[in-house]
Amino acid sequence: MNNYLVEIVNHLTLDLLIKMVEIESLGFGSNGGLDEWGLSPLVRYGRVYILKSFEKEIGLAEVLRCFENPNEAYIYGVSIIPNYRGKGLGKFFVQHIIKDLSDMNFRRIVLTVSEENKSAIHLYTSLGFSTVDYLKDEYGKGIHRIKMCLDLS
Template identity: 30%
Template sequence: MGTNEPPRLRGVLKEDLSAIADLEATAFGTNGLTRNALDVIFDPSGAFWLLAEDEEGVWGHSVNARGEDPHVGWILGMAVHPERQGRGWGRILLQASIDRLQDSDINVIRLLVKRTNKLAYRLYESFGFVDSGERADHFGPGEDRLVMSLLLSTEKPPKGQSSPPFPQVPVDPQDTGRTLNGVAAGPQIPRDDAQKWYS
């Protein structure tokens, strides 16, 4: 189903939150952002979010936020529905998310990825994200997540020159695998009672 046309990207409205929650559940199961979590974080960060759609509906999203350090942004959740995977939608959505965060004076972008999710890891790596820490037991015992970071240039390169593709990103001293209580490395997002907060 669907076409091979690239997605249309647009900002997110409150009425889109149920579609995002459904896609999070499809992509990440019980570790996905719930409708309750999306409701809580929409007002402070919804301006950074993106939807990817075609004539048949919404098939991808990127939920982004500014961290406690105003120059650090987080990609909290990004997914493309299985029916639209393999068409370049993930690359388009990731590039648009990076651009949107960079336009808001953010110069470091962080995200979490499961070590065994090689497809996502390779996508992020191809954009210049590097390993910068680990969150041990982030979603419960044995549910560790790698922290990947992308350092964005704050200066435009001189005309005719390009910036270095993969700048070095220092390890965040707060992402050392310690327990998360009290750690303020990323935005704290309430989860349902049975789930940890997302950061």
């Protein structure tokens, strides 16, 4: 994984914003990818990670802090563009995010995943996440999610 780098997006340019929207679109299609309206505030008020290969942006992840429990982080989304999938990069990327959140003293990481996304469920399970809930109609009628958690304490 020497050719890959994970960075936190601290400064947003128009070119980077366009690239981030493209990664979201390629990663999620029309089912959940963020646009400019969602990504810009997440950079400013959440945490956005970008995965790079030789200066090319190939992955994106967004993280929020839970207001009810400030020691809990919520991974909103993780996406890798299709040409780079199946190479262990998702695991590399999420491991980096887990370490960063742990270093910031978060005690728990929560995320949701589509019940159809078997590869993501397998990835998260392999990293120690466990299923804690089934969220029926979470994103609308018939769009269910599996809630998974990782305890860091």
